[in-house]
Amino acid sequence: MRKPSxxxxxxxxLFLLGCLLFNYPVLALFNVGASAxxxxxxxxxxxxxxxxxxxxxxxxxxxxN
Amino acid sequence: MLQGWFIVTAxxxxxxxxxxxxxxxxxxxxxxxxxxxxxxxxxxxxxVYATAWTFYGSVGRAATDxxxxxxxxxxxxxxxxxxxxxxxxxxxxARLNRTTSLADFVxxxxxxxxxxxxxxxxxxxIGILPYISLQLKAVSTSFQILLGYPxxxxxxxxxxxxxxxxxxxxxxxxxxxxxxxxxxxxxxAAERHEGMVAAIAFESLVKLLAFLAVGVYVAFFMYxxxxxxxxxxxxxxxxxxxxxxxxxxxxxYASWVWLTVLSMFAIVFLPRQFQVAVIENTDERHLRRAxxxxxxxxxxxxxxxxxxxxxxVLHFPPGQVxxxxxxxxxPMSQRAEGLALLVxxxxxxxxxxxxxxxxxxxxxxxxxxxxxxxxLRIRAFRLTEHRDLSSLVLDIRRAxxxxxxxxxxxxxxxxxxxxxLVSIGxxxxxxxxxxxxxxxxxxYWRGATRTGALAGLLAGxxxxxxxxxxxxxxxxxxxxxxxxxRGPFGIELLRPTQLFxxxxxxxxxxxxxWSMIANVGAYIVGSVIRRQSAAEHAQATLFVDVYQQTGxxxxxxxxxxxxxxxxxxxxxxxxxxxAVELFTAYxxxxxxxxxxxxxxxxxLVRFAELQLAGTIGAASARTMVATVAQEEPxxxxxxxxxxxxxxxxxxxxxxxxxQQQELEAATRELKxxxxxxxxxxxxxxDFISTVTHExxxxxxxxxxxxxxxxxxxxxxxxxxxxFLALVIRESERLxxxxxxxxxxxxxxxxxxxxxxxxxxxxxxxxxxxxxxSAIFKSRGVTLEARLAASVPPVMADRDRLMQVLLNLLxxxxxxxxxxxxxxxxxxxxxxxxxxxxxxxxxxGIAREDLALIFEKFRQVGDTLTEKPAGTGLGLxxxxxxxxxxxxxxWVQSEPGQxxxxxxxxxxxxxxxxxxxxxxxx
Numbered sequence: 001m002r003k004p005s006x007x008x009x010x011x012x013x014l015f016l017l018g019c020l021l022f023n024y025p026v027l028a029l030f031n032v033g034a035s036a037x038x039x040x041x042x043x044x045x046x047x048x049x050x051x052x053x054x055x056x057x058x059x060x061x062x063x064x065n
Numbered sequence: 066m067l068q069g070w071f072i073v074t075a076x077x078x079x080x081x082x083x084x085x086x087x088x089x090x091x092x093x094x095x096x097x098x099x100x101x102x103x104x105x106x107x108x109x110x111x112x113v114y115a116t117a118w119t120f121y122g123s124v125g126r127a128a129t130d131x132x133x134x135x136x137x138x139x140x141x142x143x144x145x146x147x148x149x150x151x152x153x154x155x156x157x158x159a160r161l162n163r164t165t166s167l168a169d170f171v172x173x174x175x176x177x178x179x180x181x182x183x184x185x186x187x188x189x190x191i192g193i194l195p196y197i198s199l200q201l202k203a204v205s206t207s208f209q210i211l212l213g214y215p216x217x218x219x220x221x222x223x224x225x226x227x228x229x230x231x232x233x234x235x236x237x238x239x240x241x242x243x244x245x246x247x248x249x250x251x252x253x254a255a256e257r258h259e260g261m262v263a264a265i266a267f268e269s270l271v272k273l274l275a276f277l278a279v280g281v282y283v284a285f286f287m288y289x290x291x292x293x294x295x296x297x298x299x300x301x302x303x304x305x306x307x308x309x310x311x312x313x314x315x316x317x318y319a320s321w322v323w324l325t326v327l328s329m330f331a332i333v334f335l336p337r338q339f340q341v342a343v344i345e346n347t348d349e350r351h352l353r354r355a356x357x358x359x360x361x362x363x364x365x366x367x368x369x370x371x372x373x374x375x376x377x378v379l380h381f382p383p384g385q386v387x388x389x390x391x392x393x394x395x396p397m398s399q400r401a402e403g404l405a406l407l408v409x410x411x412x413x414x415x416x417x418x419x420x421x422x423x424x425x426x427x428x429x430x431x432x433x434x435x436x437x438x439x440x441l442r443i444r445a446f447r448l449t450e451h452r453d454l455s456s457l458v459l460d461i462r463r464a465x466x467x468x469x470x471x472x473x474x475x476x477x478x479x480x481x482x483x484x485x486l487v488s489i490g491x492x493x494x495x496x497x498x499x500x501x502x503x504x505x506x507x508x509y510w511r512g513a514t515r516t517g518a519l520a521g522l523l524a525g526x527x528x529x530x531x532x533x534x535x536x537x538x539x540x541x542x543x544x545x546x547x548x549x550x551r552g553p554f555g556i557e558l559l560r561p562t563q564l565f566x567x568x569x570x571x572x573x574x575x576x577x578x579w580s581m582i583a584n585v586g587a588y589i590v591g592s593v594i595r596r597q598s599a600a601e602h603a604q605a606t607l608f609v610d611v612y613q614q615t616g617x618x619x620x621x622x623x624x625x626x627x628x629x630x631x632x633x634x635x636x637x638x639x640x641x642x643x644a645v646e647l648f649t650a651y652x653x654x655x656x657x658x659x660x661x662x663x664x665x666x667x668x669l670v671r672f673a674e675l676q677l678a679g680t681i682g683a684a685s686a687r688t689m690v691a692t693v694a695q696e697e698p699x700x701x702x703x704x705x706x707x708x709x710x711x712x713x714x715x716x717x718x719x720x721x722x723x724q725q726q727e728l729e730a731a732t733r734e735l736k737x738x739x740x741x742x743x744x745x746x747x748x749x750x751d752f753i754s755t756v757t758h759e760x761x762x763x764x765x766x767x768x769x770x771x772x773x774x775x776x777x778x779x780x781x782x783x784x785x786x787x788f789l790a791l792v793i794r795e796s797e798r799l800x801x802x803x804x805x806x807x808x809x810x811x812x813x814x815x816x817x818x819x820x821x822x823x824x825x826x827x828x829x830x831x832x833x834x835x836x837x838s839a840i841f842k843s844r845g846v847t848l849e850a851r852l853a854a855s856v857p858p859v860m861a862d863r864d865r866l867m868q869v870l871l872n873l874l875x876x877x878x879x880x881x882x883x884x885x886x887x888x889x890x891x892x893x894x895x896x897x898x899x900x901x902x903x904x905x906x907x908x909g910i911a912r913e914d915l916a917l918i919f920e921k922f923r924q925v926g927d928t929l930t931e932k933p934a935g936t937g938l939g940l941x942x943x944x945x946x947x948x949x950x951x952x953x954x955w956v957q958s959e960p961g962q963x964x965x966x967x968x969x970x971x972x973x974x975x976x977x978x979x980x981x982x983x984x985x986x
Binding site for chain 1: 132135136139142143145146147149150290291292293295296299308309310311318321322325353354356357358360361364368371
């Protein structure tokens with residue numbers, strides 16, 4: 001068995017982070033009536049969290065080429 | 066400008082453009098400069114995931130569920146992160162095995178089982194029909210709505226008109242022709258479709274641009290930005306609920322989670338996703354960029370879904386316009402004709418992209434894993450004797466594509482109106498998810514068996530049919546609603562949407578829970594109740610340990626056939642010309658001149674099987690190859706015994722490894738010792754032969770002169786005297802030589818006696834000069850000395866050191882020209898060393914000989930013409946003596962310029978210590 005690389009650990013961590021962010025109970029924290037600039041916070045949160053996961057994925061995947 | 070003819074013309078112009086892109090990509094591929102071998106194109110081709118469902122349906126879903134459409138895109142984001150492990154493994158396996166489809170992949174994993182391949186194909190075909198019908202519905206609806214411009218009217222219900230007047234029917238027909246033209250033009254051993262992938266990537270760009278355009282238009286031109294839309298929506302009670310939709314009536318957290326899981330599976334196990342992500346992958350590294358680029362694409366195409374949905378609900382009076390059509394009807398209501406047409410083209414892109422890839426993938430499965438294995442097995446067709454089957458293969462695929470689209474059309478007629486777009490698609494997702502246990506388990510669990518896979522697939526598919534497909538039929542009135550409400554035969558516990566009384570969940574979540582329990586349960590139970598067969602075990606290892614393999618997989622074929630038979634076989638599927646090409650290339654690779662010289666060994670059979678597998682799938686390829694070659698009879702018991710023993714062996718492996726390392730170290734030492742012994746042995750042989758040779762030279766002359774004296778008693782006394790002198794001199798030389806050989810042998814063997822004492826070097830040098838002064842005088846060579854007044858004492862053997870000096874001095878005298886010769890002896894010393902130089906102005910030594918003169922019996926100069934002036938051992942002995950006392954002897958010389966022989970000896974330890982003390986004081 002080859003030793004998993006640091007990148008592999010990062011990918012798995014990011015996957016777990018995504019599972020946490022897109023799931024109950026974190027979602028429930030934002031499932032409230034408030035809005036940010038007119039846009040509901042749940043909507044803002046989901047797209048922001050999604051964008052953050054994608055950005056981190058880009059950093060992890062493209063680093064060390 | 067939106068008359069019917071214009072829309073149709075624009076659509077065909079767009080499809081023409083797609084063909085141009087595909088043609089260009091195919092041409093570039095033929096030239097070896099692939100356009101799709103690129104991480105960006107690969108990521109865009111994955112976006113075939115976004116179909117008409119995404120394009121039209123997401124908005125429809127958002128209008129009733131709020132953010133409920135999002136899990137479908139969050140799931141794939143998570144999967145793509147793990148893609149670097151899971152997808153990469155699948156890509157590697159698919160490439161090594163020339164896998165052609167998902168069915169082929171699963172069949173291959175479970176012992177190349179035709180039964181599994183067939184089952185996967187059936188599940189895929191039935192499961193995907195709703196999905197295809199969704200595309201047909203979306204395209205025909207959008208076409209009819211656009212046709213009604215400037216009126217905005219919903220099209221008539223499906224099935225309410227004659228088939229021949231139904232737009233959806235013609236859409237299905239044209240899409241079938243389109244897919245046939247794209248995917249079944251030729252057969253190739255690689256089963257890759259470069260042109261198709263390029264066209265799909267292009268379509269992904271078009272649909273993204275179209276959707277963003279309409280999003281920007283709605284949000285910023287029809288309304289005053291996103292905040293404005295949401296603020297207005299908040300003012301309406303029916304929309305305000307959707308701002309916090311989770312946990313309420315619109316959607317539970319359970320369905321959110323299950324939708325995420327469902328889409329995580331769908332992104333890999335939908336046949337078209339498997340096709341673009343695994344089969345059409347040209348480079349594993351593309352997965353790295355796709356891991357973030359494809360999710361980014363999905364994020365971009367989803368940003369405007371909620372604004373459009375709310376904008377539509379706000380804009381149109383309730384109940385008049387279907388939310389699934391907002392993307393199109395909103396621009397139409399504003400008389401934005403160009404934008405409306407762009408939206409239609411975008412939707413067409415999304416739908417055609419899906420239909421093309423899906424039907425090509427499914428037709429490959431139907432042909433390779435369902436029809437061909439059946440035809441090949443039914444002897445009445447005598448298919449195994451046909452010469453060229455390639456056109457048959459293509460025809461089967463074309464027929465499959467038409468059948469699939471017609472099937473999709475009839476599903477649309479039957480159930481198309483009962484559900485919104487997204488709900489239709491989710492039924493297909495749930496079907497594709499049934500492949501997940503068999504594939505993922507197959508990738509990581511070596512013990513998973515064919516029985517387990519069969520049981521799991523059958524159980525999952527049955528539950529899916531019962532809980533999702535039958536209710537869809539029932540809702541459309543085809544089965545009768547009481548089946549849904551009261552259960553079959555009035556058994557309430559078996560109601561399809563509340564199986565065993567599990568209520569309170571939406572239909573998809575309910576179906577997923579039960580089908581996954583059935584599927585995974587049966588898979589595990591089936592795998593553990595029976596042992597794997599040997600062939601299954603071989604394939605399982607191939608899949609699970611794919612990273613440990615370097616070349617192509619091994620083979621269980623026995624060499625019992627000829628190259629030409631195999632070539633004919635491959636030719637029947639790939640065309641004879643292509644087969645000749647492949648086999649000639651293979652022959653060259655194996656280093657033989659022509660195909661006839663190839664042996665029909667197992668490698669060749671394996672090669673042929675791989676070529677066939679790339680065209681007709683692993684299961685069929687095996688059947689075909691079996692007609693000309695025999696499979697190795699694998700001793701099942703034997704293999705199982707080996708496997709059992711293997712687990713015991715693992716327990717000892719650590720100790721074995723250690724022992725092996727020790728052994729290796731010992732072996733290395735022994736080897737080194739052996740090398741040294743061999744070298745010494747060789748040196749000894751050399752030495753003996755040289756010594757004998759050197760001894761013979763003086764002996765020969767002694768014998769020659771003695772014979773002359775013996776045979777000629779009347780020899781003149783002066784002559785006699787001269788010969789006797791020669792005999793004496795040669796005898797002396799012989800004695801000296803023998804003494805030196807003994808001396809050297811003693812030094813080298815370590816038996817020499819050393820009488821070490823503190824010595825004054827100056828005294829020894831002077832004595833040596835005195836001893837040799839007579840020789841110098843007789844040769845007419847001047848001897849001079851430049852000695853330091855005092856040098857520190859050295860530790861050495863006086864006699865040995867004298868021997869060195871005498872040797873150096875006599876050598877110097879020998880190589881100087883009589884008369885002008887001049888030899889200078891220098892002595893110098895510092896705190897650590899004492900150095901002696903003996904410089905002459907003789908002939909000097911050539912550069913290449915500098916190193917040689919210290920070797921035994923090496924005399925510089927032409928030994929043929931010049932009589933050797935010494936034994937050739939002197940310098941070798943000197944160097945060893947100096948070395949013994951920790952010093953160093955070397956020479957510097959230029960030809961014609963004379964030489965300097967120098968040596969240094971370390972100052973005796975006691976004297977050095979005293980010197981340091983005095984220096985410190």
